Amino acid sequence: AQSVTQPDIHITVSEGASLELRCNYSYGATPYLFWYVQSPGQGLQLLLKYFSGDTLVQGIKGFEAEFKRSQSSFNLRKPSVHWSDAAEYFCAVTGYSTLTFGKGTMLLVSP
Amino acid sequence: NAGVTQTPKFQVLKTGQSMTLQCAQDMNHNSMYWYRQDPGMGLRLIYYSASEGTTDKGEVPNGYNVSRLNKREFSLRLESAAPSQTSVYFCASSEAWWGGQMNTEAFFGQGTRLTVV
Numbered sequence: 001a002q003s004v005t006q007p008d009i010h011i012t013v014s015e016g017a018s019l020e021l022r023c024n025y026s027y028g029a030t031p032y033l034f035w036y037v038q039s040p041g042q043g044l045q046l047l048l049k050y051f052s053g054d055t056l057v058q059g060i061k062g063f064e065a066e067f068k069r070s071q072s073s074f075n076l077r078k079p080s081v082h083w084s085d086a087a088e089y090f091c092a093v094t095g096y097s098t099l100t101f102g103k104g105t106m107l108l109v110s111p
Numbered sequence: 112n113a114g115v116t117q118t119p120k121f122q123v124l125k126t127g128q129s130m131t132l133q134c135a136q137d138m139n140h141n142s143m144y145w146y147r148q149d150p151g152m153g154l155r156l157i158y159y160s161a162s163e164g165t166t167d168k169g170e171v172p173n174g175y176n177v178s179r180l181n182k183r184e185f186s187l188r189l190e191s192a193a194p195s196q197t198s199v200y201f202c203a204s205s206e207a208w209w210g211g212q213m214n215t216e217a218f219f220g221q222g223t224r225l226t227v228v
Contacts, residue, residue, distance in 0.1 A: 099203075101153040
């Protein structure tokens with residue numbers, strides 16, 4: 001069965017600084033990978049997805065992620081964080097019939 | 112475009128009471144899902160319906176039942192609520208895929224916050 005590990009429960013970043021959120025996955029074949037964002041009290045919004053092709057994918061709100069098969073990773077990055085990026089971020093991988101999520105990383109943005 | 116709509120948004124139940132969470136999608140998706148979200152646990156799959164007429168258990172199905180009423184609607188029922196079922200419940204839908212690995216993104220509703228006292 002597939003699994004996702006997000007090693008950081010919380011991350012604090014200063015506004016304007018760069019961001020990298022880590023995601024490692026386990027899946028026996030070529031994975032399909034996603035990053036979702038959840039603002040407080042809200043549902044999940046898709047930031048970006050990787051199905052195939054270019055290993056660097058661009059998403060909404062200035063986010064990007066890089067798929068590295070050799071490291072089983074799909075890390076999320078943003079060059080300059082805004083206060084509105086404070087939220088919880090979830091990495092996910094698809095398997096047979098389902099979508100499996102990591103436990104999430106809470107991003108705090110300091111002034 | 113409403114997407115995925117869940118009702119109710121909030122609910123408080125007493126232990127032993129029953130209730131049904133409703134979910135409807137207007138994207139003509141074949142597949143629908145119910146997840147629960149608990150602090151520090153991420154989202155865990157309760158049940159899913161790959162297509163109209165089929166339902167399957169996910170990671171945490173105990174204490175729940177589901178009904179795929181038609182292509183648009185997928186309900187989650189708690190027959191006898193327990194405090195351990197206090198959670199935020201999310202419904203999601205996605206386009207169909209045919210066999211093997213799911214290769215489409217899922218769209219989520221806004222969630223139902225359920226408290227069982």
